[in-house]
Amino acid sequence: MTERAGVVIIGGGINGTGIAYHLAKKGYTDVVVLEKGYLGCGASGRNGGGIRQQWSTKENITLAMESTRMFEKLPDELDTEIEFEQGGYLVLAFTNEEVAQFKKNVKLQNDLGLKSSFISPEEARDIVPELNIAKVMAATFNGTDGTIYPFPVIYGYARAARKMGVDIREHTTVTDMVTEGSTIKTVKTDKGNIEADTVVNAAGGWSAGIAKMAGVELPNRPYRHEIMVTEPFKRFLTPMVISFQHGIYFSQSRHGNVVGGIGNPHEEQGINQRSSLWFMRTMAKTLTDLVPRFSAVNMIRQWAGLYDTTPDAQPILGEVPEVDRFFQVNGFSGHGFMVSPMVDKVTAELILGETPSMNIDRLMVTRFEGMDLEMEYSVVG
Numbered sequence: 456m457t458e459r460a461g462v463v464i465i466g467g468g469i470n471g472t473g474i475a476y477h478l479a480k481k482g483y484t485d486v487v488v489l490e491k492g493y494l495g496c497g498a499s500g501r502n503g504g505g506i507r508q509q510w511s512t513k514e515n516i517t518l519a520m521e522s523t524r525m526f527e528k529l530p531d532e533l534d535t536e537i538e539f540e541q542g543g544y545l546v547l548a549f550t551n552e553e554v555a556q557f558k559k560n561v562k563l564q565n566d567l568g569l570k571s572s573f574i575s576p577e578e579a580r581d582i583v584p585e586l587n588i589a590k591v592m593a594a595t596f597n598g599t600d601g602t603i604y605p606f607p608v609i610y611g612y613a614r615a616a617r618k619m620g621v622d623i624r625e626h627t628t629v630t631d632m633v634t635e636g637s638t639i640k641t642v643k644t645d646k647g648n649i650e651a652d653t654v655v656n657a658a659g660g661w662s663a664g665i666a667k668m669a670g671v672e673l674p675n676r677p678y679r680h681e682i683m684v685t686e687p688f689k690r691f692l693t694p695m696v697i698s699f700q701h702g703i704y705f706s707q708s709r710h711g712n713v714v715g716g717i718g719n720p721h722e723e724q725g726i727n728q729r730s731s732l733w734f735m736r737t738m739a740k741t742l743t744d745l746v747p748r749f750s751a752v753n754m755i756r757q758w759a760g761l762y763d764t765t766p767d768a769q770p771i772l773g774e775v776p777e778v779d780r781f782f783q784v785n786g787f788s789g790h791g792f793m794v795s796p797m798v799d800k801v802t803a804e805l806i807l808g809e810t811p812s813m814n815i816d817r818l819m820v821t822r823f824e825g826m827d828l829e830m831e832y833s834v835v836g
């Protein structure tokens with residue numbers, strides 16, 4: 456039997472559930488969300504919960520600033536505790552190039568209204584007294600950045616969207632799409648077919664594969680990224696600390712556990728969510744070099760998820776030129792949770808033919824045609 460839906464959203468992560476929520480909030484509920492596992496089983500339930508507005512491009516700064524304001528209101532809106540701790544983000548510079556880039560970043564951030572500051576290594580140590588600043592050349596800090604607990608946000612959106620009439624299906628895998636001319640006629644799943652007017656590709660690390668089902672070639676590719684949590688201990692770390700040079704970030708939750716990850720520069724492209732010994736060793740060494748006090752703490756769990764990475768480390772949003780009403784919400788390159796509120800709101804507006812709250816032209820897939828790309832520099836690789 457073939458069903459019908461106005462909008463089919465592929466992926467039940469933060470973006471799939473968030474877009475469904477925003478559509479429903481606007482009164483549009485002819486929506487089916489398809490998730491092959493459980494809600495949040497992709498990167499959305501595996502990330503570090505970092506919410507950072509200190510970026511190097513106007514688009515990412517704006518998306519993150521607007522999203523932070525939306526996260527602040529979300530507990531009331533969803534009637535859910537999301538553990539949003541605004542203890543700031545301390546970004547460390549270890550090279551002359553980073554110092555020069557960070558100065559530029561702070562200037563742009565300040566011009567856009569973010570009260571971030573460029574600070575000395577000693578000022579960084581005042582914020583994190585146990586920090587080893589021997590090789591730190593400078594830092595930036597913004598006090599309204601912070602961390603969030605991802606699951607209540609995903610499940611809060613899903614609960615609210617379902618209550619308003621959205622159909623969210625877990626354990627339902629999209630297996631193919633049937634196109635006719637420049638339109639997607641049918642979304643095929645392992646539980647039956649759905650005819651749709653609009654299809655949204657919010658499939659994270661799997662999104663390039665989903666796009667291919669409709670004959671669309673996307674430039675984003677999946678890469679494993681690993682992360683861990685320590686046993687809880689007395690809280691001493693207020694901000695999230697991050698170093699692009701080391702590819703590391705870490706924060707301490709309100710429960711006392713340190714959560715952090717480190718990127719492997721030699722990671723091979725592909726769908727791989729297994730844990731590695733390399734990660735455990737490298738994370739432990741880098742973490743204890745930066746904050747020697749961590750040598751007394753035990754790691755209790757490690758896991759992995761997928762970064763969905765684009766050539767310029769910026770997301771792919773909006774419609775693709777070759778297929779009508781096929782919206783992309785992917786390519787977040789390791790920072791898709793923190794920008795999701797604004798991304799999801801704007802995507803819902805575009806789907807409904809409204810003027811978007813933010814212009815996303817520079818984030819559309821067509822930017823890769825000329826390859827005149829603006830790189831986002833502030834990423835953990």
Ligand SMILES: Cc1cc2nc3c(=O)[nH]c(=O)nc-3n(C[C@H](O)[C@H](O)[C@H](O)COP(=O)(O)OP(=O)(O)OC[C@H]3O[C@@H](n4cnc5c(N)ncnc54)[C@H](O)[C@@H]3O)c2cc1C
Pocket residue numbers: 465466467468469470471489490491492493494495496497498499500501502503504505506627628629630657658659660661665680681682716759760761762784785787788789790791792793794
């Ligand atoms: C270890 C790690 C740490 C990170 N840290 C941060 C951070 O601190 N802050 C931040 O903002 N971002 C972080 N990120 C990135 C962030 O988690 C992602 O950008 C974001 O969660 C993407 O959300 P999404 O909903 O677009 O994709 P996902 O959460 O990946 O959801 C996509 C969903 O699509 C489903 N799917 C795939 N194929 C199919 C199919 N054929 N049929 C049906 N469903 C399908 C998947 O099962 C998955 O649930 C991190 C990522 C990782 C891996």
